[in-house]
Amino acid sequence: MSRRPSDAITWGMMLRKLPTIARAVPRIVKGMKLANVQDPTQPCGLGWCFEQATQRNPQGPALLCGDTVLSYAQVNEQANRIARYLLTQGVAKGDCVAIFIENRPQLLVTVLAVAKVGAVSAMINTAQTGDALVHSLALVTPVAVVVGDERVAAFDDVRARIGLSHGRTWWVADQENVPAPSGFVDLMRASEQYPGDNPASSQHVFFDDPCFYLYTSGTTGLPKAGVFRHGRWMRTSTSFGLIALDMQPEDIVYCTLPLYHATGLCVCWGAAICGASGFAMRRKFSASQFWSDVRRYQATTLGYVGELCRYLVDQPASASDREHRVTKMIGNGLRPGAWAAFKTRFGVDHICELYAASDGNIGFTNILNFDNTVGFSLMAWALVRYDHDSGAPLRNLQGRMQKVPRGEPGLLLARIDDKAPLDGYTDPTKTEKIIYRDVFVPGDRYFNTGDLLRNIGFGHGQFVDRLGDTYRWKGENVSTTEVENVLLQHPQIAEAVAYGVEINGTNGRAGMAAITPAESLATLDFSELLRFLQCKLPAYAVPLFLRIKVKMDTTGTFKYQKTRLKAEAFDPCLTGDEPIYAWLPDSSTYVRVDRQLSTGIQGGQYRY
Structure with a gap:
């Protein structure tokens, strides 16, 4: 992505922002004081913040999803009951509880309850199955797991390899009046008779205590579990909720991002809690229903990733595109090419682009609302x-x-x-x-x-x-090593190198792999290979392109030459006699790429 002259921030641009800066200074000072908890005996973190928000706005909407609207008081009471139940079951401060539930209110109520105990929620990626799921659970040695009904089949497939007793395998219903499946305890029903007032344990959670384990792609090909502490929760929720967005009780955040990632869980939900604001969610993102939901919930704030914005821009224009209450949005990955188009078409005043990593120690925030920037950071x-x-x-x-x-x-x-x-x-x-x-x-x-x-x-x-061994596609980090390891499990593939390539008009990088067949290209069944990859990898990690190589090119130190592979991508004019195959949308096999097909893909004829 080349820098355009208009992206540079000049003195004139800064001077025009002086009124904005003047208005922001008081809340920046207040936010810095709240965010940087120094006293090791001062209660803080997710549970404490939610209790403060409940005092501030008890009857205001806290969680909205479909026809469900739960107030701060209702969510807090339900979480308190679960927390008290968990304590009676022997879950203690510092213990890990794995959470395997898709986006819905019960996910956040459960996470809040675990935080009030002082235990740590391991936020399992709900796309995971098989070996990856076993690995993610083994990394954190949970004392218990909470499984949503929608993920029971995936969990049951690996249950024998986890080693948790049935009494520590809790279940959360997805519909009313449905009994718990065999081998699970109904968490909501088991906790409903417990008191709903704040447990004493939430006052004994401090800034250095872990709050979440959030998973990132590992260079070994399997996820790593990053520690996200309560002190960092304070910094995140305050930095974005107060300093960046100035969230208030009348605000509603609409977020369709997966809540096992930090952007949805910590930035968007954290900002809502900081402002005692509403948090509206959807199970999975829908471009066609997005603005209908925004209007339904009367949302004022959006949580986004760049890919989401691109899908919305690609939707047919409508006379109602600006019929909403949204004035601000927060997220990451919005590329300069789509920035102006989104802002102009949908009339959103403030795009608060951010940069942060769940396993890192730095964050940038676009507080001053410049275009095409992640903003600035107060860290060095x-x-x-x-x-x-x-x-x-x-x-x-x-x-x-x-x-x-x-x-x-x-x-x-x-x-x-x-x-x-x-x-x-x-x-x-x-x-x-x-x-x-x-x-x-x-x-x-x-x-x-x-x-x-x-x-x-x-x-x-x-x-x-x-850089490195990951690339981002569909809002997810993809480990090249994981893709390579899966490809090498196929009996017809002798060598594999995975990498990300750019498709015009998309965010992130699409998956591509150079492969060397174990025998010959003629013996490779591309339909069967695609089915194999779909069974072994999350949908976003399945390579969209394959490059067939008789022999892999390596450096003098035997490293694969990924730089050249990335540069040549899937252009048959550059790859010479090495054939390229593509998995086109809504198809069930890989097809040979010629110059016409390559041009069509880059020209936007296929919707990835």
């Missing part, structure tokens, strides 16, 4: 030169890293200090791998984000691309 950060093949930062002869000039892409590093501690992963060895030491001066420590940004002026960053 630097953009450094990097090796284009390995993605590793470069050091000079003195062993120090080198900052890039303003406007040039660089690898984003975030300084680790008392103001910006790094929670890391459940596995300390994996945490150590993302820390660089002696970066600019002896003894300093920096977190490697693995992302490229550029400074476009006045400390404002612009996201450029991801």
Whole structure:
């Protein structure tokens, strides 16, 4: 993504923002005080914040979904009953409870209850099955699991490998008057007789206590569990809810993002709780129903990722496009090409683009409402030169890293200090791998984000691309190693290299893999291969393109040359005699890509 001259922030642009800055200063000061809890004995975090919001707006809507509207008082009481029940069942502070429920109010009520106990919710990706699900659970050694009825089949498939007793396997109904399946305890029914007042345990949760385990793609091909502490919840909910968005009780956030990710769970829900505002959700995103929902819930604020915005822009224009109450939106991944189109068409005044990583220690926020930027960060950060093949930062002869000039892409590093501690992963060895030491001066420590940004002026960053062994597609991080490992399980594939490639008009990168057949191309059944991949991988991780190679190209150190593969992508004019195959939308096999098909894909004739 090249920087256009209009993206640079000038003195004139900053001067025009002075009234906005003046209005924001009081809430920034207040927000910084609330967000940075220093006293290790001061109650804080998710449960405490929700109790404060309940006092502020007890009868106001807290959770909205379909025809269901639950007030803050109702959600708080239900969570209190569950929390008290969990305590009687032996769930204690610091214990991990795995949560495997799709987007619906019961998910957040359960998460809130676990937080009030002081236990830790492991937010399992609801697309996971089989080995990936077993791995995610094994990483965090849960004392119990809560399974939504919609995920019972996936859990039952691996139950024998988990090792939890039936008494610690709780179930949450998806419809009324449905009995719990065999081997599960009905969580809501078991807890309904317990008192609904705030448990004492929620006053004994402090800033350094873990709140969530959030999963990120690992370079080994399987997820890593990042620790998200209650102190960081305070910083996140306050930074976005008060400082960035100035949320109020009359506001409603509409969010269709998966709530096992930090953007939906911590940023969007956290902002709503900070403002004692409503949080409206949908099980899964629907482009055709999106604005109808927005009007139905009278939403004032949207949670988004770039892909979601692109789908909405691609919908046929309607006379009702601006018939809504939305004035602000928060999320990430909105590319400059779609930014102006979305803002103009739907009349949204403030796009609060952000940059953060659930396993990191830094966040950027577009508080001042400039276009095409993730905003600025109050943490210390630097953009450094990097090796284009390995993605590793470069050091000079003195062993120090080198900052890039303003406007040039660089690898984003975030300084680790008392103001910006790094929670890391459940596995300390994996945490150590993302820390660089002696970066600019002896003894300093920096977190490697693995992302490229550029400074476009006045400390404002612009996201450029991801580096390393993951790419982003359909709002999800895809591990190239996981895709490669699955491909290599197929008996007809001898070698595999996975990577992400760009399709014009889409956000993120589509999956592509270069493969070497074990025997010959003629023996490869592409329909069967696609079915195999669909059984082994989440839908967003199944490669859309395959490149057939007789022999893989490697460097002198035997590393695959991904840089060239990415650059040539699925253009048959560049790949020579190595055939390319594509999985087209709504089809059941891979088809050969010629110049006409490649042009059609890049020209938007196929909706990915």
